[in-house]
Amino acid sequence: MIVIQGKGVSKGVLKGNLYFYQRTEKKIEKLSADVEAEKARLAEAQQKAIAQLEVLAENCREEAGDETAILFETHAMFVEDEDYVDAITSTMEEEQCNAEYAVMMAGEQFAAMFAAMDDAYMQARAADIKDVTQRLLNNLMGIVEGGIDSEEPVILAADDLAPSETLQLDKSKILGFVTQGGSGNSHTAILARTMGIPAICGLGDALKPEYHGRLAYIDGETGKLVLDPDAMTLAAMREKYEKQQKLKELYQQMKGQEDVTLDGRKIKLYCNIGSPEDVASVIANDGQGIGLFRSEFLYLASEDYPTEEAQFEAYKSVALAMNGKRVIIRTLDIGADKQVGYFNLNKEENPAMGLRAVRICLNRPEVFRTQLRALYRASAYGKVAIMFPMIASVWEVKECRRACQSVMKELKEEGIPYNPDTEIGIMIETPSSVFMAEELAQLVDFFSVGTNDLTQYTLACDRQCNDLGKFFDPHHPAVLRALKMATDAAHKAGIWIGICGELGADISLLPTFLAIGVDELSVTPSAVLPLRAEIRKSIAQTCTLDMLNG
Amino acid sequence: MKTFNFTVKDPMGIHARPAGLLAKMAKTYPDTAITLTKGEKTVKMTQLMMLMGLGVKTGDEVTVSANGASEDAAIAALEKFFQENL
Numbered sequence: 001m002i003v004i005q006g007k008g009v010s011k012g013v014l015k016g017n018l019y020f021y022q023r024t025e026k027k028i029e030k031l032s033a034d035v036e037a038e039k040a041r042l043a044e045a046q047q048k049a050i051a052q053l054e055v056l057a058e059n060c061r062e063e064a065g066d067e068t069a070i071l072f073e074t075h076a077m078f079v080e081d082e083d084y085v086d087a088i089t090s091t092m093e094e095e096q097c098n099a100e101y102a103v104m105m106a107g108e109q110f111a112a113m114f115a116a117m118d119d120a121y122m123q124a125r126a127a128d129i130k131d132v133t134q135r136l137l138n139n140l141m142g143i144v145e146g147g148i149d150s151e152e153p154v155i156l157a158a159d160d161l162a163p164s165e166t167l168q169l170d171k172s173k174i175l176g177f178v179t180q181g182g183s184g185n186s187h188t189a190i191l192a193r194t195m196g197i198p199a200i201c202g203l204g205d206a207l208k209p210e211y212h213g214r215l216a217y218i219d220g221e222t223g224k225l226v227l228d229p230d231a232m233t234l235a236a237m238r239e240k241y242e243k244q245q246k247l248k249e250l251y252q253q254m255k256g257q258e259d260v261t262l263d264g265r266k267i268k269l270y271c272n273i274g275s276p277e278d279v280a281s282v283i284a285n286d287g288q289g290i291g292l293f294r295s296e297f298l299y300l301a302s303e304d305y306p307t308e309e310a311q312f313e314a315y316k317s318v319a320l321a322m323n324g325k326r327v328i329i330r331t332l333d334i335g336a337d338k339q340v341g342y343f344n345l346n347k348e349e350n351p352a353m354g355l356r357a358v359r360i361c362l363n364r365p366e367v368f369r370t371q372l373r374a375l376y377r378a379s380a381y382g383k384v385a386i387m388f389p390m391i392a393s394v395w396e397v398k399e400c401r402r403a404c405q406s407v408m409k410e411l412k413e414e415g416i417p418y419n420p421d422t423e424i425g426i427m428i429e430t431p432s433s434v435f436m437a438e439e440l441a442q443l444v445d446f447f448s449v450g451t452n453d454l455t456q457y458t459l460a461c462d463r464q465c466n467d468l469g470k471f472f473d474p475h476h477p478a479v480l481r482a483l484k485m486a487t488d489a490a491h492k493a494g495i496w497i498g499i500c501g502e503l504g505a506d507i508s509l510l511p512t513f514l515a516i517g518v519d520e521l522s523v524t525p526s527a528v529l530p531l532r533a534e535i536r537k538s539i540a541q542t543c544t545l546d547m548l549n550g
Numbered sequence: 551m552k553t554f555n556f557t558v559k560d561p562m563g564i565h566a567r568p569a570g571l572l573a574k575m576a577k578t579y580p581d582t583a584i585t586l587t588k589g590e591k592t593v594k595m596t597q598l599m600m601l602m603g604l605g606v607k608t609g610d611e612v613t614v615s616a617n618g619a620s621e622d623a624a625i626a627a628l629e630k631f632f633q634e635n636l
Binding site for chain 2 (some may be wrong): 083117122125303304310
């Protein structure tokens with residue numbers, strides 16, 4: 001038995017034949033040739049490339065969203081770019097040589113031009129030129145990249161896969177991924193999770209190309225790849241596989257089902273997302289809305305304050321994709337563990353209690369206004385709701401509402417459409433917001449509890465501190481009592497309350513949440529169907545508050 | 551000939567996506583020569599790689615010119631595109 005340990009990045013157990021991804025590298029030589037005939041070959045290779053890229057862009061729009069699709073459309077324009085094509089034809093004419101050589105030279109020349117630019121983004125475009133050049137070369141030489149030459153689906157093995165490689169793979173032929181390099185954030189890992197198939201990365205050199213064609217057993221949870229398993233390992237894996245298949249069937253049956261307990265209590269089951277690309281998995285997992293759309297990605301990914309337009313496009317795309325389902329967008333929540341250079345925040349001794357989240361917004365009205373304008377503009381395109389984080393006081397909410405009013409007034413005067421009834425909510429994550437919940441509930445349309453921060457502030461336990469272990473306990477009765485106080489206050493005022501922290505997906509707490517009367521749970525998309533299965537088995541009336549007792 | 555000046559506000563500058571869209575737009579006016587100038591360099595807007603090669607960043611001022619039968623329509627469409635996207 002051979003066991004190779006890697007990092008499991010997408011769950012699932014299965015067996016299949018290993019298939020090593022082949023990159024075709026063929027040396028290109030300069031040959032003398034008939035230029036007119038070579039020009040015709042080039043034109044044919046270009047047409048083929050454009051057709052391939054159109055298909056890729058189309059597939060991509062479904063799998064990975066517009067941004068990546070536009071990348072391939074840009075590639076298609078590169079193929080026909082006048083200067084690039086001029087460079088190719090003039091080499092052929094001057095040197096009386098073959099198209100392959102001329103294409104390679106033009107590719108090198110333009111890639112070098114981009115690589116020499118003083119801008120990291122443009123330097124990275126050199127890779128696009130190389131990608132396009134390789135495509136033309138492959139077409140000229142009749143090479144098919146990324147083909148899986150096997151009748152049966154396989155476990156795809158590789159050193160690591162580039163985005164254009166993963167997108168060109170025939171997904172119906174892939175059972176799982178195993179890679180020598182890569183991380184949980186690599187394209188392969190993300191693709192595997194989106195496809196819901198197992199993946200292990202970081203297997204290193206122990207994953208040898210000579211294993212090509214061997215039967216392998218992989219476990220994407222434990223990160224183990226096994227060849228020639230002994231009887232015990234085989235039995236254990238088989239058992240895990242059968243259990244997983246049964247659960248998978250059960251979860252598939254959960255799609256399209258209502259989130260309701262046996263005794264008729266309805267729960268809103270929403271998803272947490274961090275960028276517009278995540279919407280695909282919300283829809284795939286049948287999330288009923290978005291309970292937390294973290295807007296930080298816009299700020300973290302850029303070198304400077306994101307423009308109103310960039311924000312508007314991001315919010316609008318999510319609102320449109322969710323097609324009338326609620327999309328709760330949380331305003332800027334940086335500071336503490338999420339730092340952004342251009343905000344020039346002072347270094348703090350105790351950032352968790354420092355200038356962060358809504359406090360930054362209230363101190364910097366221009367930053368706040370830009371985001372609110374983008375949010376209200378997006379509200380014309382779907383059921384957008386706005387949520388303010390880190391609220392501790394009534395005056396903060398009043399000030400936020402005033403900022404909303406003034407933005408709506410501006411938009412009205414400018415004749416820009418927005419929804420004046422856009423719901424406004426706050427995060428309940430400070431003890432103060434729990435104590436003031438009755439007053440706060442008078443001012444907003446909903447509450448959403450951030451359990452990580454609420455635990456940190458209630459128990460005075462720094463969530464970033466690894467040594468606190470058992471002291472940092474989100475199941476602590478104090479945290480659950482705080483949740484109950486906030487829920488009672490919300491219901492007294494006639495508004496709803498949800499949980500958008502990690503605790504929401506904790507199935508062991510579901511009976512307690514039902515007993516407390518939580519109306520909404522917002523969880524990572526892959527947790528929706530398992531949670532729905534659990535909700536539909538529960539009886540709300542028999543759930544108890546036992547866990548609130550000290 | 552029609553022209554306008556524009557200071558780029560997009561944090562990424564004229565990156566691949568808007569450059570691709572601009573080149574596409576420029577091709578829809580075959581009877582009009584459209585150029586973009588940054589500093590001393592001028593490129594035809596249909597030259598996608600050269601356009602990206604200018605490396606226009608946020609805060610850079612550029613000049614867009616159109617010369618030909620559809621110059622009015624082209625400039626109006628381009629000015630709108632710059633204002634909305636860059």
